[in-house]
Amino acid sequence: MIIRMSEYTVAVSGATGYAGGEILRLLTGHPQLRVTTVAGHSTAGDLLGRHQPHLGSCAHMEIQPSTPEALAGHDIVVLALPHGASGAIAAELEATSPGTLILDLAADHRLTDAAAWEEFYGSEHQGSWDYGLPELLLADGSKQREVLRRATRIAVPGCNVTAVTLGFQPLVQAGLVDPTRLTATLANGVSGAGKAMKPHLLGGEIIGDVSSYGQAGTHRHVPEIEQNLAGALGIGVQAQHAGGVRIALTPTLVPIVRGIHATLSAPLAPSAVVADAPDAIARAFDSAYAREPFITVLPTGQWPRTSSVTGSNSAHVQWAIDERAGTVLVSVALDNLVRGTAGQALQSAHLALGLDEDLALPVNGVAP
Ligand SMILES: NC(=O)C1=CN([C@@H]2O[C@H](COP(=O)(O)OP(=O)(O)OC[C@H]3O[C@@H](n4cnc5c(N)ncnc54)[C@H](OP(=O)(O)O)[C@@H]3O)[C@@H](O)[C@H]2O)C=CC1
Ligand SMILES: CC(=O)N[C@@H](CCC(=O)OP(=O)(O)O)C(=O)O
Incomplete structure (x- = not known):
């Protein structure tokens, strides 16, 4: 007897x-999702192979314009567009294709707080969708995957926010660190900035160079990270405005192509007695991630690289207490393009479609 698995059609815009x-x-x-439409913007009308030569099996596909008409009629639409471009297309698609599962890889539908959106993105808020991070800890003790099982519109978080959220959330939710004194320094590969031509990303600028950007509370990911960690504590928007969770974020651009390496630090909460803290922290990470296939807390002494x-949907995590400074150090590494966007988009889509969450997603990286 041949059992046919259901197959879903996918349009990828961007x-x-x-x-x-x-x-x-x-x-x-x-095995179950089939790409039937690829869409772009300035490249519409070209063959995909001209712009994505590594994707040989899709090379023959003609790039369609990213219009609601071209994207209509699919089971799934992926919007991988610059911030601000997906909101209008998504609104039309929602009206014309109500049964379509839409995954937005941009930031347009991630923030629940309209004021925070307007402050950091400078445009009108488009509303918020279900947040595409299955392992996100919620205040009631559940995880975001339960929400995603009912989702039809998913706002997939980006790489910076994913790394910082995964590293801090067990400590914040367990009350082991001061949530108003969080710091994160990220070393970011240049592919995180996209493929569009930008002078500061030229080889002559980035090879042999390290520089910071979005310093001192100005990066647009600050409110999104705070939103996630406030959610783990059950802190609402008003309490968050009053200072519930605060992070000092410093991304740096480093001369690697893929990857994020996040170094997180926070003061131990006053109530966390240092003698008990190692066990409490180990329990918090164990409770959050021991059964998560894509999050690995590394053996003691082994630090994320x-x-x-690279190439996997995995995030590697390690932590240590700095007794002298009274802080907890957490280190996280992930691939910005897989775990930091496309991989967790598929992970979230699987939940929404009732498929196995880890279907066709690589746990193992490509090395050397
Ligand atoms: N790069 C990364 O590591 C990550 C990216 N993201 C998010 O994914 C989204 C895409 O990023 P990324 O792939 O890096 O960006 P790229 O610059 O590499 O690609 C942008 C894509 O959007 C299309 N496009 C550009 N302008 C418009 C427009 N006005 N209307 C419709 N389509 C347009 C381009 O088409 P064409 O080439 O035909 O002009 C291209 O396909 C962003 O929101 C980004 O923040 C999230 C996490 C990680
Ligand atoms: C090197 C570089 O510029 N990286 C980007 C990471 C983008 C990302 O995390 O994606 P979203 O913007 O979709 O959240 C940055 O720091 O803004």
């Missing part, structure tokens, strides 16, 4: 970019 290219790469090996997670 297919010529880095994030769109990565979800296409993951989808080419997928970006090269170990």
